[in-house]
Amino acid sequence: xxxxxxxxxxxxxxxxxxxxxxxxxxxxxxxxxxxxxxxxxxxxxxxxxxxxxxxxxxxxxxxxxxxxxxxxxxxxxxxxxxxxxxxxxxxxxxxxxxxxxxxxxxxxxxxxxxxxxxxxxxxxxxxxxxxxxxxxxxxxxxxxxxxxxxxxxxxxxxxxxxxxxxxxxxxxxxxxxxxxxxxxxxxxxxxxxxxxxxxxxxxxxxxxxxxxxxxxxxxxxxxxxxxxxxxxxxxxxxxxxxxxxxxxxxxxxxxxxxxxx
Amino acid sequence: xxxxxxxxxxxxxxxxxxxxxxxxxxxxxxxxxxxxxxxxxxxxxxxxxxxxxxxxxxxxxxxxxxxxxxxxxxxxxxxxxxxxxxxxxxxxxxxxxxxxxxxxxxxxxxxxxxxxxxxxxxxxxxxxxxxxxxxxxxxxxxxxxxxxxxxxxxxxxxxxxxxxxxxxxxxxxxxxxxxxxxxxxxxxxxxxxxxxxxxxxxxxxxxxxxxxxxxxxxxxxxxxxxxxxxxxxxxxxxxxxxxxxx
Ligand code: SF4
Ligand code: SF4
Ligand code: FES
Ligand code: FES
Numbered sequence: 001x002x003x004x005x006x007x008x009x010x011x012x013x014x015x016x017x018x019x020x021x022x023x024x025x026x027x028x029x030x031x032x033x034x035x036x037x038x039x040x041x042x043x044x045x046x047x048x049x050x051x052x053x054x055x056x057x058x059x060x061x062x063x064x065x066x067x068x069x070x071x072x073x074x075x076x077x078x079x080x081x082x083x084x085x086x087x088x089x090x091x092x093x094x095x096x097x098x099x100x101x102x103x104x105x106x107x108x109x110x111x112x113x114x115x116x117x118x119x120x121x122x123x124x125x126x127x128x129x130x131x132x133x134x135x136x137x138x139x140x141x142x143x144x145x146x147x148x149x150x151x152x153x154x155x156x157x158x159x160x161x162x163x164x165x166x167x168x169x170x171x172x173x174x175x176x177x178x179x180x181x182x183x184x185x186x187x188x189x190x191x192x193x194x195x196x197x198x199x200x201x202x203x204x205x206x207x208x209x210x211x212x213x214x215x216x217x218x219x220x221x222x223x224x225x226x227x228x229x230x231x232x233x234x235x236x237x238x239x240x241x242x243x244x245x246x247x248x249x250x251x252x253x254x255x256x257x258x259x260x261x
Numbered sequence: 262x263x264x265x266x267x268x269x270x271x272x273x274x275x276x277x278x279x280x281x282x283x284x285x286x287x288x289x290x291x292x293x294x295x296x297x298x299x300x301x302x303x304x305x306x307x308x309x310x311x312x313x314x315x316x317x318x319x320x321x322x323x324x325x326x327x328x329x330x331x332x333x334x335x336x337x338x339x340x341x342x343x344x345x346x347x348x349x350x351x352x353x354x355x356x357x358x359x360x361x362x363x364x365x366x367x368x369x370x371x372x373x374x375x376x377x378x379x380x381x382x383x384x385x386x387x388x389x390x391x392x393x394x395x396x397x398x399x400x401x402x403x404x405x406x407x408x409x410x411x412x413x414x415x416x417x418x419x420x421x422x423x424x425x426x427x428x429x430x431x432x433x434x435x436x437x438x439x440x441x442x443x444x445x446x447x448x449x450x451x452x453x454x455x456x457x458x459x460x461x462x463x464x465x466x467x468x469x470x471x472x473x474x475x476x477x478x479x480x481x482x483x484x485x486x487x488x489x490x491x492x493x494x495x496x497x498x499x500x501x502x503x504x505x506x507x
Binding site for chain 1 (some may be wrong): 299303325327328329330344345348350353393394395396399415417418420421422441442443444451459461462463464466467468471472480481485486488489490491492493495496497499
């Protein structure tokens with residue numbers, strides 16, 4: 001089959017006849033993701049100020065080993081290699097990190113924003129070579145569903161943390177932090193359970209889905225979340241960072257938690 | 262609200278060409294195709310433009326308006342900033358015939374490469390089948406396609422990287438999805454998708470979905486589910502193992 005002979009080829013980087021602000025969405029993604037990455041990295045390496053009262057920062061949950069009372073298996077184990085830096089967040093954050101890195105929505109967004117592939121629709125690219133997700137390294141994006149499977153328990157722990165955030169030393173109570181952790185879990189739930197891979201696994205894989213009523217119903221629910229996947233992705237990214245910041249500021253004494261009840 | 266507007270229209274043939282400016286009266290209810298026809302009638306009788314239905318249903322009048330692939334008959338003057346010239350170009354991803362007309366026959370060749378519909382044996386003795394409405398609804402979306410090829414035009418894998426031999430493009434992922442997810446179909450197109458049709462080249466940047474005049478959710482409802490089916494087959498040993506055990 002003959003490759004069509006084209007008139008328009010080898011455009012300059014950024015060449016386009018578009019006259020709208022096509023650079024604005026990728027620039028916003030670039031800034032939004034960069035700010036988050038810098039903050040999350042900084043926060044994860046701190047190994048301090050990640051709890052306050054019944055609150056546990058979502059970056060540090062589940063806390064497998066650590067110094068706080070939330071640690072599941074006690075303090076940093078003796079067998080932990082000494083040359084490796086330690087922070088409870090580092091033991092767990094790779095799961096949500098790789099989950100988001102391989103998320104279909106984020107992929108499409110950061111290929112544009114960070115790699116200009118393409119910079120925006122119908123705008124010329126800086127490189128001629130293109131491998132796509134067909135060969136290494138990007139073929140590894142196909143591992144998304146593994147990180148999805150690992151994210152179920154992580155989400156369950158965060159949900160448990162949110163429940164525990166209402167248990168203060170003097171009994172049941174509601175603090176602003178409890179509400180923030182709860183909102184965060186809801187937003188993360190909308191993101192994780194609206195995942196494209198989840199939608200496929202829960203029902204999309206079947207061509208005769210309507211013959212399986214339970215899966216069909218679940219597929220419809222997941223599709224409903226999935227339709228707004230981008231919004232869930234951004235709102236949960238913001239909430240998870242904000243929840244950490246809130247706990248951190250309370251713990252550092254910069255901010256006083258507002259005890260509503 | 263009649264007002265003058267400037268149109269900057271590409272004129273040329275496969276050897277080359279240039280933009281030519283035309284001034285004409287427009288009003289808010291008009292579409293770009295109306296303006297092009299007005300220019301053709303009064304100023305440039307040899308201006309080549311393809312159209313048919315003027316109702317967004319035949320997929321003939323695809324072009325690039327102010328840099329974005331669109332149907333000329335569905336783009337209203339009111340949607341455009343008329344203080345600047347309206348730039349109209351033929352689709353970039355296909356060979357030019359003349360002016361605004363391109364040769365889209367590559368697409369029809371691609372379609373032939375996709376395995377045909379293969380229904381299971383009929384469910385009833387009279388040779389008919391039974392399907393659930395919900396299952397048919399799922400593939401119905403894909404059948405709205407009018408083959409305007411705007412999605413093919415905008416896709417950077419074709420437009421920019423020219424993988425015409427290894428990549429079938431979003432239109433044909435939609436077509437494959439319609440067959441592959443059909444409740445009666447028994448054929449498998451997964452190996453073809455991965456090896457010959459280049460589904461892995463798509464980097465889900467959603468430009469195809471953004472330009473589709475039929476609002477088909479190309480990326481999320483067709484391409485990603487197909488990518489997931491490729492993962493089932495080639496990249497998910499757990500699932501494979503589970504299937505063997507069951
Ligand atoms: S989402 Fe995929 S098929 Fe659609 S335009 Fe982008 S790269 Fe092409
Ligand atoms: S999928 Fe949409 S954009 Fe692509 S050819 Fe069909 S109608 Fe046109
Ligand atoms: S596709 Fe976004 S989380 Fe799976
Ligand atoms: S003329 Fe038929 S779609 Fe525009």
